[in-house]
Amino acid sequence: MTLSQQEIPKGGSFLLQETEPISVFTPEDFTEDQKLIAQTAKDFMEREVLPKVEQIESQDWGITLGLIRKAGELGLLSIDIPEQYGGLGLDKTSSVLVSENMARVGSFAVTHGGHTGIGTLPIVYFGTDEQKKKFLPKFATGEWISSYSLTEPDSGSDALSIKTKAALSPDGKTYLLNGSKSFLTNAGIADVYITFAKIDGEKMTGFIIEKKFPGIQLGKEEKKMGIKGSSTRTMILENVPVPVENVLGEIGKGHKIAFNILNMGRFKLGAGVIGGAKSVITDSIQYAKQRKQFQKAISEFGMIKEKLGEMGIQAFAGESMVYRTAGLIDQMSGLMGLGKPESSLRSLEEYAVECSIVKVAATEILSFVVDQAVQIFGGYGFMEEYPVARPYRDSRINRIFEGTNEINRLLMVGMLLKRGMEGKIPLMQAAQKAADEMTSGTFSEESSDLLAHETQLLQNFKKLLLFSASLAFQKYGTQLEEEEELIERLSSMLIEIYAAESLLLRVKRGMAKWGHKEPLYTALVQSFFNDSVFRMEALGKQISAAVSEGDMLRISLSALRKWLKHNPINTIPLKRKIADALIEAGGYSL
């Protein structure tokens, strides 16, 4: 459905309103063009990249560069680059579909993502016309590879504390950069380093450093736990002369570039890791079908089925969140009537809360999936020749880069509260309404619609979060940001709600198309919500106990019981049903 600008939900407003299934974008809505680009990426991975995994992992950079250039020939480096600079200028859904399909080899996905995302987008969004003309066509083909260097030895999560300095030369033609940068993805194969430094030690500014500039020293390849086939090195800058034409964006506004790019980077990462999770699920199903113990395929054992069922449910929830968010970003940027880079940048800013949610949720789903996969493979899961040891190691970094999950949890709650305080979304009014409903004891009745119980639970989850947040705010006021343990729990509720809602809306929307598969998807929703209730209950109780006592604690626990009223269901047959469908299909097929 096409929405008008007024109808498009504001970022973070999913928490405050009921969303109609018709208004969300789902994987069932992909256009033919989007399917085509996804298929191109999938075929490229299967035909070109997978056969060369060993060489990639052993850091044969010639092979990696050759593959990146082949990806360039297929258009897989240029989705986000505008057409006038040699790109395809496609939507964000296409962009994340490519990320998803690149994820089967973690190292290659990181090389590709480092180049096309955090390496290329700073120039797409903030470069001058000359900079775009000079760099983007070469980035689109892979002739030049880009990397992004924000992190420093003493400045990781606290990115604004960087110490690298830039000083204008007396003739006003160059900035001299001095400092050291850590963990640059693609450093060893890059021709360009998007770098941040403080002019006169104060004004954080973006710079485009070219490999040919004197004074750049790269450290040795880092010895990493995973993604061993992606280049990660340090960079020392000693009086590196950067021409003023290579200043990126406005002087003193480097933080805007850094944060906006990380926002997009983390969203693309979320999509990528869901692709990784789906591929590991497929490997696990295939192994479980052929591995026999006690004269049976292990896929016939209840505990293995339950793992497969839950892996499928989690990946489906992650996928639903990713494409719902991609749809929001595309719809908003399509309506803004601006040139593509500006509009997609503004849409990404609008949905920054959702981008952080997707990053944390998806990376945690992948961690769960790879852990279960190793267990399904048993001892063979621990062996490098089998397909899950590498994804298990590779997956771990995803919870650390593009903003650690702790930082993203702080961000999502902080940004939501800020949007509420600035009046961008009616957060305070919604919190007041939830509190009134709790004290008056009037609770909405369920309707008899499809999945009505889950629909009602979802509304109650939202009230519970709003109420819990307002209790926490009453106790700590603006000092709430110091109470990180509470913010972490609030962020867990927020993620749970976005996941539950995205999954529910997708299923309601898909029912008409799925026909005979309807019971499978009903099972998926019921199972997810049943487990959600327990998770929300635990979080709600912990927050209530931390911020209230006496009568107030009793009142809030009684509200919690009413809002989470739910007769536990037997999820064993539901998860078996999902596992059986996956086993029959021989791979992730939801």
Ligand SMILES: Cc1cc2nc3c(=O)[nH]c(=O)nc-3n(C[C@H](O)[C@H](O)[C@H](O)COP(=O)(O)OP(=O)(O)OC[C@H]3O[C@@H](n4cnc5c(N)ncnc54)[C@H](O)[C@@H]3O)c2cc1C
């Ligand atoms: C393989 C790899 C590739 C990378 N690629 C790049 C790249 O291309 N470009 C680039 O610029 N950087 C890159 N990084 C750096 C990465 O983004 C940082 O490692 C990350 O931001 C965390 O910074 P840090 O390692 O200094 O950890 P720290 O910031 O020191 O964090 C340590 C721990 O403390 C927690 N923590 C920190 N602050 C808070 C807080 N306020 N509240 C609660 N917990 C907190 C963190 O979540 C983490 O658990 C890469 C890192 C790796 C390992």
